[in-house]
Amino acid sequence: MTRHDKAFVRDAIVPERAPPVTESGVWKWMRENLFSSWFNAIVTALSIYVIYSVVTGFAPWFTNSVWQAGSLSQCREILDGARGACFAVITERWNQLMFGFYPRALYWRPTLTAALFLVAIAPILFTGLPRRMLWFSAVYPFLAYFLLWGGSIWIPVTAAAGFVFAALAFVILRRLLPLVAPVGAVLVALIWWLTLAAPVAEDLSWIAPVELQFVRSDRFGGFLLSLVLGLTAISISLPMGILLALGRQSDLLIVRMSCIVFIEFIRGVPLITLLFTASLLLNYFLPPGTSFDLILRVIIMVTFFAAAYIAEVVRGGLASLPRGQYEAADALGLTYWQAQRKIIMPQALKVSIPGIVNTFIGLFKDTTLVVFIGLLDPVGLSNSIRSDTAWTGIYWELFVFIGAFFFVFCFGISRYSMYLERKLTRGHN
Amino acid sequence: MSPPSPGPPQERFRLSMLIYDQRYRSLTIQIVFMMLLMGFAAWLVDNVITNLRAQGQDFSYRFLWQRAGYDINQTLVAYDSNMTHARAMFVGLLNTLLVAVLGCVLATVAGVIVGVLRLSTNWLVSQIMAVYVEIFRNIPTLLWIIIFYTLVTIDAPAPRDFAGDVPLAAAWFGGAVVITNRGVYIPEPLFANSLGSVSLGLFDVSLDFAALVVVIIASLYANKKLLDRASARQATTGIRPVTWWKSMLILFLPVILALLALGFHTENAELAGFNFQGGVHLRSSLVALWFGLGIYTSAFVAEIVRAGILAVSKGQTEAAASLGMRPTLTMRLVVLPQALRVIVPPLISQYLNLTKNTSLGLAVGYMDLRSTLGGITINQTGRALEGMLLMMLIYLLISLTISSLMNVYNSRIKLKER
Numbered sequence: 114m115t116r117h118d119k120a121f122v123r124d125a126i127v128p129e130r131a132p133p134v135t136e137s138g139v140w141k142w143m144r145e146n147l148f149s150s151w152f153n154a155i156v157t158a159l160s161i162y163v164i165y166s167v168v169t170g171f172a173p174w175f176t177n178s179v180w181q182a183g184s185l186s187q188c189r190e191i192l193d194g195a196r197g198a199c200f201a202v203i204t205e206r207w208n209q210l211m212f213g214f215y216p217r218a219l220y221w222r223p224t225l226t227a228a229l230f231l232v233a234i235a236p237i238l239f240t241g242l243p244r245r246m247l248w249f250s251a252v253y254p255f256l257a258y259f260l261l262w263g264g265s266i267w268i269p270v271t272a273a274a275g276f277v278f279a280a281l282a283f284v285i286l287r288r289l290l291p292l293v294a295p296v297g298a299v300l301v302a303l304i305w306w307l308t309l310a311a312p313v314a315e316d317l318s319w320i321a322p323v324e325l326q327f328v329r330s331d332r333f334g335g336f337l338l339s340l341v342l343g344l345t346a347i348s349i350s351l352p353m354g355i356l357l358a359l360g361r362q363s364d365l366l367i368v369r370m371s372c373i374v375f376i377e378f379i380r381g382v383p384l385i386t387l388l389f390t391a392s393l394l395l396n397y398f399l400p401p402g403t404s405f406d407l408i409l410r411v412i413i414m415v416t417f418f419a420a421a422y423i424a425e426v427v428r429g430g431l432a433s434l435p436r437g438q439y440e441a442a443d444a445l446g447l448t449y450w451q452a453q454r455k456i457i458m459p460q461a462l463k464v465s466i467p468g469i470v471n472t473f474i475g476l477f478k479d480t481t482l483v484v485f486i487g488l489l490d491p492v493g494l495s496n497s498i499r500s501d502t503a504w505t506g507i508y509w510e511l512f513v514f515i516g517a518f519f520f521v522f523c524f525g526i527s528r529y530s531m532y533l534e535r536k537l538t539r540g541h542n
Numbered sequence: 543m544s545p546p547s548p549g550p551p552q553e554r555f556r557l558s559m560l561i562y563d564q565r566y567r568s569l570t571i572q573i574v575f576m577m578l579l580m581g582f583a584a585w586l587v588d589n590v591i592t593n594l595r596a597q598g599q600d601f602s603y604r605f606l607w608q609r610a611g612y613d614i615n616q617t618l619v620a621y622d623s624n625m626t627h628a629r630a631m632f633v634g635l636l637n638t639l640l641v642a643v644l645g646c647v648l649a650t651v652a653g654v655i656v657g658v659l660r661l662s663t664n665w666l667v668s669q670i671m672a673v674y675v676e677i678f679r680n681i682p683t684l685l686w687i688i689i690f691y692t693l694v695t696i697d698a699p700a701p702r703d704f705a706g707d708v709p710l711a712a713a714w715f716g717g718a719v720v721i722t723n724r725g726v727y728i729p730e731p732l733f734a735n736s737l738g739s740v741s742l743g744l745f746d747v748s749l750d751f752a753a754l755v756v757v758i759i760a761s762l763y764a765n766k767k768l769l770d771r772a773s774a775r776q777a778t779t780g781i782r783p784v785t786w787w788k789s790m791l792i793l794f795l796p797v798i799l800a801l802l803a804l805g806f807h808t809e810n811a812e813l814a815g816f817n818f819q820g821g822v823h824l825r826s827s828l829v830a831l832w833f834g835l836g837i838y839t840s841a842f843v844a845e846i847v848r849a850g851i852l853a854v855s856k857g858q859t860e861a862a863a864s865l866g867m868r869p870t871l872t873m874r875l876v877v878l879p880q881a882l883r884v885i886v887p888p889l890i891s892q893y894l895n896l897t898k899n900t901s902l903g904l905a906v907g908y909m910d911l912r913s914t915l916g917g918i919t920i921n922q923t924g925r926a927l928e929g930m931l932l933m934m935l936i937y938l939l940i941s942l943t944i945s946s947l948m949n950v951y952n953s954r955i956k957l958k959e960r
Binding site for chain 1: 576579593594663664667670679682688689692900902904905916926927934941
């Protein structure tokens with residue numbers, strides 16, 4: 114026990130007290146974020162007024178909305194003069210907006226394709242899932258084609274076989290003539306597709322006729338069409354864009370020049386002119402008498418378009434790598450492709466993720482442009498729905514619905530890209 | 543002096559070296575690639591020739607000098623249906639450029655405001671701006687154009703609603719801006735003592751506007767001289783002379799005098815009969831395309847501006863403050879130059895996108911390049927191949943011009959490192 118010569122010395126710690134009301138919790142937050150100065154207080158009041166007027170302006174339209182009616186005039190009868198949306202058009206035309214003019218009895222096929230798509234895309238998006246699922250992702254494109262278009266199962270199977278043969282040829286040739294292995298693999302695949310695939314598929318479907326009812330491309334429409342166009346173009350344009358970016362950085366003069374011309378040409382013209390080229394001009398460039406599916410042509414053009422943009426994004430990523438990375442790869446004795454695969458691309462692609470995702474989002478939104486060449490995407494369908502006398506004069510309900518669909522997809526993709534960026538951040542550059 | 547040492551042993555060239563020797567391999571690859579490419583190009587050209595011959599057509603641009611025979615509803619320069627297809631193409635090109643410039647201005651103004659407000663310390667404001675950005679950039683621009691078109695055609699009042707004792711609709715800003723379902727009317731600038739106009743071959747130039755531009759450029763130049771002299775004075779004596787009132791005088795007085803001398807006044811649109819007369823008539827298609835593209839792009843511009851400002855590290859502002867700079871000076875001399883370096887390149891590529899997207903005017907019937915040359919002219923003459931190629935070439939030229947300007951700018955502002 115020590116003796117104190119002072120009047121008072123505290124010998125116990127004062128218990129913690131809660132901070133004042135204005136310095137904690139919601140009050141502190143509001144004071145700092147909403148009313149930090151008189152000017153901020155005015156701005157907050159104005160903002161609240163804006164939000165209030167927007168909400169009260171639009172709320173009745175949504176709360177009074179009619180979901181079950183046969184026509185716009187019926188809707189108006191139900192509303193009886195009140196302001197309200199007539200979302201009955203969505204419920205009545207739901208199938209059309211989703212599938213276009215796809216045969217009604219076969220709706221299970223696109224639905225199943227969409228469900229399987231989620232399974233196929235999951236291991237690509239989330240690395241935590243078992244790697245074995247990637248095999249399904251590899252098979253999925255052929256399965257999706259078979260389910261959506263139908264016809265004989267042997268057509269996608271023989272198409273897939275081309276890739277298998279190419280892989281086999283590559284493995285075998287690598288032992289014998291390592292340098293010509295890639296060329297040999299490509300040649301094998303090309304020969305298979307151009308000469309043997311079609312007759313083999315025919316014979317096989319004669320021996321074992323497994324087939325679904327064939328659906329013509331012009332029956333595709335609505336969001337089904339948007340998704341088919343968007344997803345196909347996205348998945349093909351990424352590898353193509355990477356190759357173009359590498360070609361543009363290449364030391365080989367002719368390869369570099371052709372890549373530059375291709376990229377700059379595609380980026381310099383509006384997508385709509387490329388789509389018109391696909392629908393009007395392609396017949397000029399093909400041998401007389403040939404013609405192929407309009408949707409396929411559109412997919413090719415949209416893919417080219419996206420690939421050129423992705424090439425520029427990836428080029429930015431490549432340029433951001435320090436030279437030391439390339440030199441280190443050379444010093445280790447890696448070949449060009451080994452260096453790209455193990456050192457350059459993992460870093461360059463990580464840097465370019467935001468740009469690539471933005472390109473994908475833009476591409477998906479641009480699928481609406483196919484309305485100009487007569488394909489019935491959601492925007493095109495909204496016109497054709499309006500031309501029905503029952504729904505003449507219905508605008509905003511369709512716009513809100515279509516807009517919400519695109520918003521959900523594009524917003525979702527951009528959130529995923531943020532997640533990916535966070536996950537790949539290493540704490541240093 | 544020792545004899546020069548012999549070089550590396552000379553290998554004789556073998557055919558296998560074309561594949562196995564690094565030096566020759568790239569040559570081999572290029573030659574093979576070149577042959578494939580040329581083969582492909584030859585195949586395409588051959589197909590085109592065969593197809594054209596089968597249809598009894600040739601490849602020629604003579605149709606450009608034939609009579610167009612169709613009307614264009616929005617013309618910035620003199621045009622009537624008796625003029626040539628080339629003239630129609632030119633009118634369309636001007637319309638494309640008009641909406642592109644208007645859209646870029648709107649996108650920049652709205653985008654900068656939203657981008658700056660997005661960084662506001664006021665939580666509510668920054669959230670509202672975040673909602674603005676997400677809504678406008680995640681919905682296709684085509685849909686926005688159609689939405690704005692519906693707003694100014696279906697949902698806007700008819701001209702007759704403005705008439706009567708109790709009008710159903712009223713003009714904005716004291717009668718200056720009239721929004722009707724037949725278009726938007728804004729005041730028309732007029733000159734009482736007009737200098738007339740002079741023809742430059744392709745189009746006429748109003749001498750009034752030319753005179754104004756000359757006056758403005760001259761006063762900007764004089765102001766720059768004044769500021770330069772003030773800076774020189776500051777460098778020698780350490781005291782900066784007061785210039786703000788001189789600047790104001792130099793910048794504004796000549797323009798005001800010129801406007802007075804020309805007798806400048808504006809004329810509002812007035813309801814006459816069933817429609818509005820006078821004023822400048824902006825067609826619904828132009829307004830819809832302008833706002834659809836401008837507002838859509840402004841969301842992207844906002845994100846670019848925000849990223850640019852955030853890219854300037856806080857240390858820069860603090861360093862400027864510790865040097866004793868005032869906030870305005872810090873902004874002008876330290877933050878903005880660094881932020882602009884990040885902002886301008888993506889901004890220009892947004893301008894490029896906007897310019898290319900003007901071709902979506904098709905959705906609202908805007909008579910741009912695509913609709914004149916790439917639409918009616920092709921349909922009338924049947925020259926789809928020539929017309930499309932020419933149109934692509936023009937768009938390509940516009941894009942390449944803008945992007946080469948951007949490259950010049952980039953190389954000028956690039957950080958000068960070792």
